[in-house]
Amino acid sequence: MAAGVLRTAPLAGELTSSLINRAAARYGLPAAGVLRLWTCRNSPARMDGGGMRADAEVVLNEAGRAVLAELCGVEPAVLARALPAFTVDDPKISKGREAGLAQGRWQAASAVAGEAAFACRSCTARRTGQALRAVRYVPRRQRVCGRHGRWLLDADADQPLEHLDLRGVPEVVAAQRRWTGVARRAVRAAADPGEVFALAHAVVARWWEEALHWHQEEIWPQRLHRVAGGNAGTDLKRWxxxxxxxxxxxxxxxxxxxxxxxxxxxxVWRDSGAGRPRPLSADGAFCHAAGRAGGTQLAGAAVGSGLRRASTRLDGRCHPCGGAVKAGRPGGGTIRGGCGANSSPPPWPEACAS
Known part of the structure; x- marks a missing residue:
């Protein structure tokens, strides 16, 4: 390591832009001053207030990567293993007469390597010695920091919060542990864990949209109050x-x-036509079974209810309007279908809906 270089260790999955910000802090410099080490051909996305969005990512060319490695006092191979965007190639800065200059291009993190979330500051401090904000690529299915009881929030908006406190909702932390086993099951079944989670999330998100009209629902309102610090009623829409x-x-x-x-x-095979594809019936056996699976942790009126809204087209992809099912047919082949929201779950207490 060259004299005067202060080592800044990267976090696994960290945004390159996040590491640059932490490196600047290590030297006691503003991030804008350190960013001048690279020629940037465009500008990062900004928040409404004018500051740079937390999920703004920078892609570097080969010369730019060498500059980052020197700045952080870390071997390029280490950065390549830790930073998903480090080896991403952008022809606009990696080719041509100026390719030898240290250059960067700004992009949205979602367009580079997926969903970005704030890192747990306590974990960041433990691993890097810096109790600073950091941003990592973390899929929604892995947002629980079990060590510190936190839910890591999306870094895609002007969001003052970086995490939610899960100490009052241990079932959320337990669900993260359960997900590890579910993901292993998906792999053994030759299914993509991310696709399975996305489908389940789309279905349950539909239930959430209907939840204010569920007269007997108690579990979700109580959980929401706890993650909101005790009472979400004063700002229910935001929470x-x-x-x-x-x-x-x-x-x-x-x-x-x-x-x-x-x-x-x-x-799914039977409800989607048993070889003659059709939209899944909202009152079919699969939709009732899915309702029971999710409803086991909801109030009693939700258990066994059907999935109400119309099916999506049978294209095997997950959609915000309800998702699609892609499941293995016992004996070979795949079937695809989709379903939407729960038919008659329980309304939230009037105090929550006010």
Whole structure:
């Protein structure tokens, strides 16, 4: 390491831009001053208030990567293993007469390597010695920091919060542990864990949209109050957006687990036409079974209810309007279908809806 170089260790999955910000802090410099080490051909996305978005990512060319390695006092091979965007090639800066200059191009993190979330500051301090904000590529199915009881929030907006406190909702932390087993089951079934989770999330998100009209629902409102610090009622609309993914996580994992059950695949096969593809019936056996799988942790009126809204087209992809099912047919082949929201779950207490 060259004299005067202060080592800045990267976090696994960290955004390159996040590491640059931490490196600047290590030297006691503003990030804008350090970014002048690279010629940037465009500008990062900005928040409404004018500051740079937390999920703004920078892609570097080969010369730019060498500059980052020197700045951090870390071998390029180490950065390549830790930073998903480090080896991403952008022809606009990697080719041509100026390719030898240290250059960078700004992009949205989602366009580079997926969903970005704030890292747990306590974990960042433990691993790097810096109790600073960091941003990592973390899929929604892995947002629980079990060590510190936190749900890591999306870094895609002008969001003052970096995490939600899960100490009052241990079932969310337990669901993260359960997801590890569900993901292994998906791999053994030759299914992509991310696709299974996305489908389950789409289904449960539909239930969440209907939840304010569920007269007997108690579990989700109580959970939301706890992650909101005790009372979400004074700002329910905002907390329903901020807290949704953490609050519904146990139900998403339960539905994902059910989707991998061979018996569920058989139900999809039958309900989707048994070889003659058709939209899944909202009152079919599969939709009722999915309702039971997610409803086991909801109030009693939700258990066994059907999935109400119209099916999506049978294209095998997950859609925000309800998702699609892609399950293995026992004996070979795949069937595809989709379903939407729960038909008659329980309304939230009036105090929550006010």
């Amino acid at each position: 329903r957006i901020v807290g949704r993914d953490a609050v519904v996580f146990p139900e998403v994992v339960a539905v994902a687990d059910a989707l991998l059950d061979p018996a569920m695949a058989e139900l």
